[in-house]
Amino acid sequence: MGSEVGPKPLISVVTTVRNEEAHLPQLLESLLVQEPPFEIVLVDSESRDRTYEIGAEFARNHPGLLQIVERSGSRGIGRNEGVALARGEFVAFIDGDCFADSQWLRRIREGLETSPIVAGRTITVGRPRYGRLERVELYQSGFDVTFPSCNLAYRRALFRELGGFDARFITAEDIDLNLRAVVAGAAIQYRPEAIVYHHVRATFLRFLYQAFWNGYGRKQLTEKHGNLWGRYRVRALITGQRGLVAWARLTAALSGYVTRIVTGRNLPPANRFEPTPAAAADRADGPASRGPR
Numbered sequence: 001m002g003s004e005v006g007p008k009p010l011i012s013v014v015t016t017v018r019n020e021e022a023h024l025p026q027l028l029e030s031l032l033v034q035e036p037p038f039e040i041v042l043v044d045s046e047s048r049d050r051t052y053e054i055g056a057e058f059a060r061n062h063p064g065l066l067q068i069v070e071r072s073g074s075r076g077i078g079r080n081e082g083v084a085l086a087r088g089e090f091v092a093f094i095d096g097d098c099f100a101d102s103q104w105l106r107r108i109r110e111g112l113e114t115s116p117i118v119a120g121r122t123i124t125v126g127r128p129r130y131g132r133l134e135r136v137e138l139y140q141s142g143f144d145v146t147f148p149s150c151n152l153a154y155r156r157a158l159f160r161e162l163g164g165f166d167a168r169f170i171t172a173e174d175i176d177l178n179l180r181a182v183v184a185g186a187a188i189q190y191r192p193e194a195i196v197y198h199h200v201r202a203t204f205l206r207f208l209y210q211a212f213w214n215g216y217g218r219k220q221l222t223e224k225h226g227n228l229w230g231r232y233r234v235r236a237l238i239t240g241q242r243g244l245v246a247w248a249r250l251t252a253a254l255s256g257y258v259t260r261i262v263t264g265r266n267l268p269p270a271n272r273f274e275p276t277p278a279a280a281a282d283r284a285d286g287p288a289s290r291g292p293r
């Protein structure tokens with residue numbers, strides 16, 4: 001007789017959103033068709049549009065599938081809240097301005113069978129050509145640790161052991177988490193067939209704004225982990241800047257980096273995952289809970 005195949009592990013899909021009324025329906029519809037079992041944990045950072053209402057309506061229409069809470073703070077705070085509420089053996093992160101390929105969770109789950117961390121391929125959608133620029137990679141022990149948390153999955157136990165996302169980061173909290181994971185001995189498996197589509201920034205100004213804060217976050221990384229310049233592929237970084245758009249992004253990022261040097265203070269290395277009392281209360285309250293404004 002052949003060996004019996006056990007039930008597939010539950011994956012908790014965690015997403016943090018703020019003012020994503022335009023994109024959230026597409027994200028939620030793309031998650032509906034994923035391979036079960038899974039649940040969705042949606043953390044709204046006090047949106048000023050109908051983001052929360054859209055999520056709450058989805059939760060009512062699909063009982064037991066989605067729980068939604070409202071928490072202010074950084075993306076790290078929101079994602080840590082989501083993981084504290086999660087029930088799955090694994091957590092998969094996706095952003096509110098993204099939507100998933102129909103095979104996304106299936107491919108993520110396949111990777112998690114052999115690796116505690118799986119990163120998928122993120123494809124930008126939209127007409128502006130600045131959306132096609134590659135990310136600035138950073139390597140630790142042979143692993144690219146810059147895989148973004150818009151398409152990233154962790155074994156939940158490892159996530160908690162690492163202390164979760166460091167909520168002090170403005171950006172680059174996902175790079176910090178991946179870096180700490182690899183230093184602790186974990187491997188990151190890249191699954192290019194686990195595809196998430198990411199809407200490009202609507203305007204060039206928003207694109208430069210994002211690049212500025214990305215540079216700011218990279219400086220926070222050096223404050224916490226020491227000099228990281230030796231782990232960048234500097235030659236590829238310089239030669240890869242082709243065209244005015246690429247150089248504009250690099251200039252904005254360097255401006256953010258310098259701004260952190262001038263205005264910031266070094267981050268201490270310690271970081272622990274501490275589920276908040278609010279998260280525990282929301283787990284008891286049920287699938288939809290709105291925090292105080």
